[in-house]
Amino acid sequence: MNMTVILITLVLLAASSYYVGLKKSVSIQKSEKLHSAPIYHGSLLAIYSLIVSLLFILIWRLFENYLYPEFSLSKNLIFFLSLLVFLITALIVFLKIEKNFRAREKVENIIEIFLLICSTVAILITIGILLSVIFEATRFFSMVPITDFLFGTHWSPQIPIREDQVGSSGAFGAIPLFTGTFLIAFIAMIIAGPIGLMSAIYMSEYATKKTRDIIKPLTEILAGIPTVVYGFFAVIVVAPFIRSSGEYFGLNIASESALAAGLVMGIMIIPFVSSISDDVINAVPQNLKDGSLGVGATKSETIVKVIIPAALPGIIGGLLLAISRAIGETMIVVMAAGMSANLTANPLEAVTTVTVQILVLLVGDQEFDSPKTLAAFALGLVLFFMTLILNYVALNIVRKYREQYE
Amino acid sequence: MNNLKSRIAKEKRFKAYGIISITTALTLLTILFVSIFSQGYTAFQETRIQLPVYFDQEILDPNKTNDWNIIKKANFNGLVKQSIRNLFPEVSGRSNKRKLYKIVSSSAEYQIRNIVNNDLSIIGSKQNIWVLADDDVDMLIKGNINRNLPENERRIDDQELMWIEYLESENLIKKVFNKTLFSSGDSSESEQSGILVALLGSFYALLITLVLSFPIGIATAVYLEEFAPKDNKFVDFIEVNINNLAAVPSIIFGLLGLAIFLNFFEMPRSAPLVGGMVLSLMTLPRIIIPARAALKSVPPSIREGALGLGASNVQAVFNHVLPIATPGMLTGTIIGMAQALGESAPLLIIGMVAFIVDIPQGFTDPATTLPVQIYLWADTPERGFVERTAAVIMVLLIFLVLMNSLAIYLRKKFEKNIT
Numbered sequence: 001m002n003m004t005v006i007l008i009t010l011v012l013l014a015a016s017s018y019y020v021g022l023k024k025s026v027s028i029q030k031s032e033k034l035h036s037a038p039i040y041h042g043s044l045l046a047i048y049s050l051i052v053s054l055l056f057i058l059i060w061r062l063f064e065n066y067l068y069p070e071f072s073l074s075k076n077l078i079f080f081l082s083l084l085v086f087l088i089t090a091l092i093v094f095l096k097i098e099k100n101f102r103a104r105e106k107v108e109n110i111i112e113i114f115l116l117i118c119s120t121v122a123i124l125i126t127i128g129i130l131l132s133v134i135f136e137a138t139r140f141f142s143m144v145p146i147t148d149f150l151f152g153t154h155w156s157p158q159i160p161i162r163e164d165q166v167g168s169s170g171a172f173g174a175i176p177l178f179t180g181t182f183l184i185a186f187i188a189m190i191i192a193g194p195i196g197l198m199s200a201i202y203m204s205e206y207a208t209k210k211t212r213d214i215i216k217p218l219t220e221i222l223a224g225i226p227t228v229v230y231g232f233f234a235v236i237v238v239a240p241f242i243r244s245s246g247e248y249f250g251l252n253i254a255s256e257s258a259l260a261a262g263l264v265m266g267i268m269i270i271p272f273v274s275s276i277s278d279d280v281i282n283a284v285p286q287n288l289k290d291g292s293l294g295v296g297a298t299k300s301e302t303i304v305k306v307i308i309p310a311a312l313p314g315i316i317g318g319l320l321l322a323i324s325r326a327i328g329e330t331m332i333v334v335m336a337a338g339m340s341a342n343l344t345a346n347p348l349e350a351v352t353t354v355t356v357q358i359l360v361l362l363v364g365d366q367e368f369d370s371p372k373t374l375a376a377f378a379l380g381l382v383l384f385f386m387t388l389i390l391n392y393v394a395l396n397i398v399r400k401y402r403e404q405y406e
Numbered sequence: 407m408n409n410l411k412s413r414i415a416k417e418k419r420f421k422a423y424g425i426i427s428i429t430t431a432l433t434l435l436t437i438l439f440v441s442i443f444s445q446g447y448t449a450f451q452e453t454r455i456q457l458p459v460y461f462d463q464e465i466l467d468p469n470k471t472n473d474w475n476i477i478k479k480a481n482f483n484g485l486v487k488q489s490i491r492n493l494f495p496e497v498s499g500r501s502n503k504r505k506l507y508k509i510v511s512s513s514a515e516y517q518i519r520n521i522v523n524n525d526l527s528i529i530g531s532k533q534n535i536w537v538l539a540d541d542d543v544d545m546l547i548k549g550n551i552n553r554n555l556p557e558n559e560r561r562i563d564d565q566e567l568m569w570i571e572y573l574e575s576e577n578l579i580k581k582v583f584n585k586t587l588f589s590s591g592d593s594s595e596s597e598q599s600g601i602l603v604a605l606l607g608s609f610y611a612l613l614i615t616l617v618l619s620f621p622i623g624i625a626t627a628v629y630l631e632e633f634a635p636k637d638n639k640f641v642d643f644i645e646v647n648i649n650n651l652a653a654v655p656s657i658i659f660g661l662l663g664l665a666i667f668l669n670f671f672e673m674p675r676s677a678p679l680v681g682g683m684v685l686s687l688m689t690l691p692r693i694i695i696p697a698r699a700a701l702k703s704v705p706p707s708i709r710e711g712a713l714g715l716g717a718s719n720v721q722a723v724f725n726h727v728l729p730i731a732t733p734g735m736l737t738g739t740i741i742g743m744a745q746a747l748g749e750s751a752p753l754l755i756i757g758m759v760a761f762i763v764d765i766p767q768g769f770t771d772p773a774t775t776l777p778v779q780i781y782l783w784a785d786t787p788e789r790g791f792v793e794r795t796a797a798v799i800m801v802l803l804i805f806l807v808l809m810n811s812l813a814i815y816l817r818k819k820f821e822k823n824i825t
Binding site: 104105108111112114115116118119120121122123125126128129131132133135136194195196197198199201202203206215218219221222224225226227228229230231232233235236237267270271274298299300301303304321324327328329330331334335355358359362363376377380383384387388391395 | 413414416417419420421423424425426427428430431432434435437438441442445621622625626628629630633634643644647648649650651653654655656657658659660661662664665666687690691694718719720724744747748749750751754755757759777778780781784792795796799802803806810
């Protein structure tokens with residue numbers, strides 16, 4: 001008897017007990033007025049018995065090893081016991097069915113409890129993230145001091161097997177990763193900030209409804225393209241283009257460069273910036289615009305001197321959200337920016353980012369007691385809190401700004 | 407005070423900046439699509455060469471057993487080589503012959519083997535069989551290798567070119583629809599590699615994601631929007647959590663999957679089951695947030711009407727509000743699933759990045775997904791793989807376009823519902 005058979009039997013039983021409950025209440029309904037409709041009686045019978053028997057199985061499974069180890073091998077026993085529990089509960093509920101039985105209220109209570117349990121899953125996920133990341137990160141910090149990690153300038157996570165091995169010193173200074181991450185996010189924002197903002201302004205202030213209806217979905221396509229596709233685009237189009245134009249100017253650019261990754265990430269973020277700016281600009285009250293236009297300002301003067309200052313907090317919040325998106329992005333950088341941890345501000349060199357290193361450290365064989373693998377979780381912890389803080393600040397700015405005009 | 411002329415010029419300039427930004431964004435989009443499509447469309451065809459195969463009894467079944475278990479050990483590779491020699495009887499010398507054998511794919515041997523397996527009576531007869539060409543030949547036929555380059559700059563030398571041109575003049579080489587791409591797993595030879603493993607992996611993982619995140623997501627949205635007590639600390643905490651989860655980088659969910667699903671619960675690595683579970687954690691907030699918006703936009707009159715006629719709160723929500731909000735909630739779900747389909751970073755961490763040849767039979771067999779396959783092949787410099795990577799991207803984009811069109815259709819329906 002395996003678990004699937006037990007479950008299928010219970011579900012079949014539940015279906016038939018639904019029918020039995022329905023029958024009984026329908027027969028009562030013929031002579032008297034019921035408090036609840038018959039389907040509630042049937043459902044209550046089925047749901048109650050199913051829940052109680054499943055709970056029984058769950059509790060049995062949890063404790064069998066402690067309380068009754070001698071029974072733990074006997075799957076048949078649990079099968080018959082769970083059937084028994086099911087039938088007893090069904091019988092009790094069945095006997096309770098009469099004209100004043102408040103079946104509907106009980107079913108509705110169960111539904112609400114089910115909904116509440118489902119909504120706590122979000123909390124469980126957050127706890128799961130925190131537990132997994134913090135637990136492994138503490139193990140990492142017990143091997144490598146936290147100050148070395150946060151302020152060290154040398155990243156070379158390969159643990160040397162021999163004393164004098166070249167190129168692998170087991171250094172975990174994450175500063176080069178942070179600078180790489182911010183360099184790429186900065187390049188991306190230089191591209192996406194102006195283009196996204198200007199397109200949002202044009203869309204909301206200049207474009208006719210017809211153009212907006214055509215162009216807006218087109219720019220939104222950019223947001224729907226998977227990041228791995230952008231990564232491929234960076235590798236086969238943008239990086240060779242940058243390389244050959246660099247050669248034209250006499251520069252020697254590596255095929256993996258921060259510039260290529262940043263440019264492509266910028267393209268990816270354009271629709272993100274433009275849709276947030278669009279919302280924010282539309283939230284500026286019409287009377288501000290009308291006032292400015294009414295005293296004779298041109299449209300562009302109204303935008304630059306009235307709308308943008310009024311919308312500035314919202315725009316800044318939107319840009320912060322975009323930066324947090326850029327920091328957490330993985331695939332573009334892993335394909336286009338390279339793996340070597342250079343501490344540099346030169347966009348033409350290869351850099352590496354926090355996300356890339358997490359991936360590099362964890363893909364392939366892992367042993368879970370080496371600092372090399374655990375370092376990925378420490379990086380994950382930093383990444384998690386970095387994006388969390390950025391989002392928190394950004395969302396607060398945006399919310400404050402909205403309240404101001406409501 | 408500036409004069410009017412310069413102010414108008416400024417206005418025009420400002421407007422032009424807007425147009426330039428939009429054009430830039432759209433141009434970049436066009437370049438992206440054109441570059442991928444121009445690289446990838448050729449991958450939907452493959453090159454085949456016709457070989458005159460003599461199914462020699464002496465090679466296949468010298469003892470006339472007619473028993474597949476004996477025949478399957480025969481030297482099929484030799485048979486293929488002999489057939490190629492029959493095509494070019496004038497080629498002599500070991501190195502020349504070895505070069506000649508390389509114009510067909512190494513899969514030809516297995517193709518011939520399958521033909522014999524399907525029909526043992528073929529032994530002893532002569533048949534013309536279209537076998538797969540080698541990837542270099544394939545690239546040449548598709549024009550990805552320029553024939554006019556000097557010999558030392560192309561992967562096909564003059565002698566091989568001569569053979570291929572002979573085949574072309576005799577109509578013994580042709581391009582057909584690339585069935586291999588859709589019917590096989592990964593391979594180290596680009597002409598034999600396909601995306602079936604990735605397609606199935608994506609399908610299984612998305613199925614798990616849908617089964618897990620759709621009911622939980624909708625239930626959460628319904629609870630928060632319709633049943634949750636207002637101004638309750640716990641409810642606020644749930645909301646904060648959901649909004650934060652929506653902004654957590656996807657790679658973090660991979661860390662969770664690795665630490666909890668793989669290490670703690672000891673689930674199988676590389677399996678679509680775990681992939682789907684990780685993706686569902688990520689998709690959950692992306693389903694909840696639009697579902698709440700959809701519920702919020704149902705006019706209160708509907709709810710109040712039902713309550714006024716004596717329906718209970720649960721009845722009003724499930725029988726009146728939910729049916730109206732369903733298309734809107736489905737829109738959010740489909741868009742969330744489309745994002746899950748394109749996601750790869752967390753899947754790489756839980757080991758769905760591997761060289762997998764065997765077709766997965768279920769949720770726990772190792773598999774990759776479409777975006778992961780793109781990542782894997784994009785690493786390979788061979789021209790044949792570049793072409794195939796672009797082709798996978800095209801397949802992936804087609805799926806995304808279909809899903810998003812469905813979402814747009816449902817959104818239109820929803821907007822009609824609530825007005």
